[in-house]
Amino acid sequence: MPTSPRHAAAGNLPSSETIRVLAQRVSVRDYAERSVDDHYVQAVLKSAFRAPTSSNIQSYSVIVVREAETLAALGEVTAGQRHVREAPVFIGFCADLTRIEAAMAARGHCLEDNNLEVGLVASIDAALVGMSAYLAAESLGLKGVLIGAVRNNAVETARILGLPKGVYCVFGMVLGWPGEVPAQKPRMAYDDMVHYERYGRHADEAGVDERVAAYDAVLAAHYEAAGKPTTPDSWSHDMDKKFNPQLRDNLRAELAALGFDFR
Ligand SMILES: Cc1cc2nc3c(=O)[nH]c(=O)nc-3n(C[C@H](O)[C@H](O)[C@H](O)COP(=O)(O)O)c2cc1C
Structure with a gap:
């Protein structure tokens, strides 16, 4: 089975002024x-x-x-x-x-x-x-x-x-x-976001549910440390709350009135 490239430690990667600006954003x-x-x-x-x-x-x-x-x-x-x-x-x-x-x-x-x-x-x-x-x-x-x-x-x-x-x-x-x-909000793991050649090359590893649960725990810890309200299933909870029921359900009609046909 082909092996997927793994990301190098940050110290080994090339850097630049632009990358440093983004890294601290x-x-x-x-x-x-x-x-x-x-x-x-x-x-x-x-x-x-x-x-x-x-x-x-x-x-x-x-x-x-x-x-x-x-x-x-x-x-x-x-x-x-x-x-x-x-x-x-x-x-x-x-x-x-x-x-x-x-x-x-x-x-x-x-x-x-x-x-x-x-x-x-x-x-x-x-x-x-x-x-x-x-x-x-x-x-x-x-x-x-x-x-x-x-x-x-x-x-x-x-x-x-x-x-x-x-x-x-x-x-x-x-x-x-x-x-x-x-403090910077943690992002999902690099390996969860990057695929090589084809989507889902991590089929042998944790599935999407486990990856999301792992991020939930990381984000919950971040919010707790910042003294902000959260739940143990932090990100999943927020996504469900945000998109159910449908967010901005008037948007299609509003954009159509403004001349943008998103049918
Ligand atoms: C398209 C877009 C719209 C956003 N809208 C809002 C907004 O209305 N109010 C707000 O306070 N933050 C808004 N944000 C900021 C996001 O909440 C923020 O980028 C995200 O939580 C990640 O946090 P970070 O930018 O500090 O890493 C928006 C970000 C994007 C990319």
Whole structure:
């Protein structure tokens, strides 16, 4: 039977400034009383716009929000998240089909009832730019957190941000100079996530239930050490609670109203 490669000890792996930035990354929701000047935002976004983009469609737009009234409204739509309401700066990463539509309209065509592929690709583009911006921000010493809760009500978020039809906010990002930085959340085991040549080369070893149970125990210990409420089946419990009943069950209709057909 072919043997699977096993990962080397971290000390034996090549490293770089980017890898070191990623290795110490953690979501931070508490910020110092120091503004994030616009030249930082520009540096972060201009570098992020070098992210790859499917067929060069560049189907994203970014909304930079600083006004208290807008932040308060975003705080509400995101179920009262304090770090959104009091964000030093909030950046909305949007999928944007308007430029493609303009190019097509000028040639007598339209994106009406766009198919799943274009919505998906535009969302992936926005996510790649968002993560690139996040990494660039981290490399400058800024900290932050992504905000998917803007999709609690995609239509209301679009209203708050003044998005036209053909644009929706995939996720937001809060950035600030760090206040309290929490301990890093443990990840699932590397060997549980990485497969060589074919999925499931660990057939001779623990099954998915045992692997998940092992991670439950690791995450429960992490939360206990951090003084946060948890259960012995920490991750499994959270996943079940999050996705049953269905999360954001209005989303398909809301995205359709915004011009994204995810049927
Ligand atoms: C797409 C996306 C949406 C997220 N939405 C929220 C959010 O609305 N509020 C929040 O506080 N954290 C949010 N997070 C942060 C995750 O909770 C966090 O990344 C995860 O728990 C792992 O913790 P870590 O980033 O500290 O490693 C989001 C992360 C991602 C990738």
